[in-house]
Amino acid sequence: MQSDFCTNFARGDFSALASSFELAGFNVQQPLAGVVQICEDGETASARMRLLISVGVHGDETAPIEMMALLLEELAKTPQQLAVDLMVMVGNIDAIAQAKRFIDVDLNRLFTPQRTQFNNAQEAQRADQLMHAATQFFDGHQNKWHLDLHTAIRASFYPTFAIVPGKHNPAFVSWLGSAGIAAAVLNPQASVTFSSYTCKHLGAVSCTAELGRIGEMGKNDLSQFVATQAALAALLRSGLSATENTDTAPLVFRVAQELIKRSEAFQLTFDGNTQNFTEFAPNALIATDGELTYVVGAEPEYVLFPNPSVRVGLRAGLMVVRAVE
Ligand SMILES: [Zn+2]
Known part of the structure; x- marks a missing residue:
């Protein structure tokens, strides 16, 4: 069963979430449709980790939308536990509403400042908006992560895996393992995906995580992602202070x-x-x-x-x- 919170979240309606964190004294902003930023309030830039989590960049990949809705609905009950400066993006809201992967063209091929192809596609404007919001969020900060959560179209020998752009970061790969990611694929070459953009252009530690397979909203079996859900819940509440578990190191591949x-x-x-x-x-x-x-x-x-x-x-x-x- 899909909760009202999840239905609203998938539409980019964060009103319940925003009011809960505002009441707890956080600085909450919604710079764009489908984007909410919840930061510690203060004059000076916070030293907290800056965590960007994006879901629904592909509109038919619903499991991460449900998972994040659950995590945030839960966190909003005890908002003072939030230990990071958080930005959450629901990527392709129009495609999600139509239960489609995209409207005109795959949004996750458009995250590049040098884009000339597909500039007339509906998704091009959305890519520009998301790149701009991510830039605003990360600008001037050191400790910044971007987790772009997807689900794969087809079956996989490793049902949970991640594409990790940039320089090999063993600590991050180890965290991915503790978050239930079975395989990490290192891709040092720049590409046109969202996680590649935030890594190459904004200096974030980032990945595209593939969590299981495409399913209908409200009918996903989230029990497959218990480890991922628990690791994200811990990250939101304690930042990176959680201890690493080397028993769960993923298999490492490179492109x-x-x-x-x-x-x-x-x-x-x-x-x-x-x-x-x-x-x-x-x-x-x-x-x-x-x-x-x-x-x-x-x-x-x-x-x-x-x-x-x-x-x-x-x-x-x-x-x-x-x-x-
Ligand atoms: Zn995807």
């Missing part, structure tokens, strides 16, 4: 190559429904695009997000290898 769809001739050599982290042998042909071929390198590669039906110019899949630690 070997991106499969870019350069023309309508793009074809995968395997079924587009293949599970995430399916292994391909060295030298195997994985995709063709006219004359262009994509081949596995000298070590086994594992596929992520295969999707040959993306628009020309966009990523149709990611190949990763095990990282040596």
Whole structure:
């Protein structure tokens, strides 16, 4: 059953949340539809951790929306426990309302200041708004994290995994493990996703976390994400003081190559429904695009997000290898 709080949250209506934290003396701002910022009130910039959590960047990925609604509804009962400066974003509100992944184009391919493609799409304006709000939130602060919470379209050998942009940060990867993330994929190359933007341009420690599979709002089985939910609840209430648990270290991968769809001739050599982290042998042909071929390198590669039906110019899949630690 979906609570009223969750229904309102998914629409970007934070009124109940805002009033609870305002009454407790926090500085609450709603700079945009679907964006709420709850900070310690004071003249000087707070030394607290700045935590940005985004959900619903893909409108059909509902489990993280439900999970965050539950966590915030609970926290709002004892608002003084909030130990971080928090910004929460509900990404693609219009797509969520229509239970669609996006309206015109995938929002999570538009987070780049140099964007020229798709500037007329409805999502382009939203990407600009979210980049601006994140910049305002992080500007001038040191200790800043961005967790962009998603769910995967297809099944995965690791039902919870994260793409981690930027320099390898073992402490963050370890935290992800304690948050129930089974596999961490390091991607030092800049990309056009939201977490890559906040890492590269705003200096945040960030990730795109994939929590299970797409499901209908109100019908997700959140029991799969108990560890994630508990870790987020602890992060909200104690910042980073929680102890790390090395027993839960995730498997670490790194991106070997991106499969870019350069023309309508793009074809995968395997079924587009293949599970995430399916292994391909060295030298195997994985995709063709006219004359262009994509081949596995000298070590086994594992596929992520295969999707040959993306628009020309966009990523149709990611190949990763095990990282040596
Ligand atoms: Zn997503």
